[in-house]
Amino acid sequence: MIRLIGNLVFLVALIACAISVVTAQHRARGLFNALEVAQRHIETLEYDHTVVERDLAVKYTQGNIERLARDKLGMGMPNWRGRLEGDHRTVEKVKR
Numbered sequence: 001m002i003r004l005i006g007n008l009v010f011l012v013a014l015i016a017c018a019i020s021v022v023t024a025q026h027r028a029r030g031l032f033n034a035l036e037v038a039q040r041h042i043e044t045l046e047y048d049h050t051v052v053e054r055d056l057a058v059k060y061t062q063g064n065i066e067r068l069a070r071d072k073l074g075m076g077m078p079n080w081r082g083r084l085e086g087d088h089r090t091v092e093k094v095k096r
Contacts, residue, residue, distance in 0.1 A: 058064075069075040 066077070
C-alpha cells in the first residue's frame, strides 16, 4: 500500500513537471516572437532615421542654405568692401 501511494505521488510530481515544461516552452516561444517583432520594428526605425538624415543632408547643403537666405530673407554674400553684392549699402547699415 505504501508503495502504491509512493508511486501515485511520483506520478503526480511527474505530471506537474511535464506541465511546467510545456508552459515554459510556450512562454519562451511567445517571448521569442515578441523579440522578433521588436527587432523588425527597430530595423524599420533605423531605416526611417537613415532616410530622414539623408533628406536633411540634402536640404541643408551650403548651396540650399545660401539660396534660401537670398530668396526668402533677402540676404546676400558681402564682398571684400563690406558691401552686399548688387547693393550699395554697407553691411553695418544692413545689420540695423
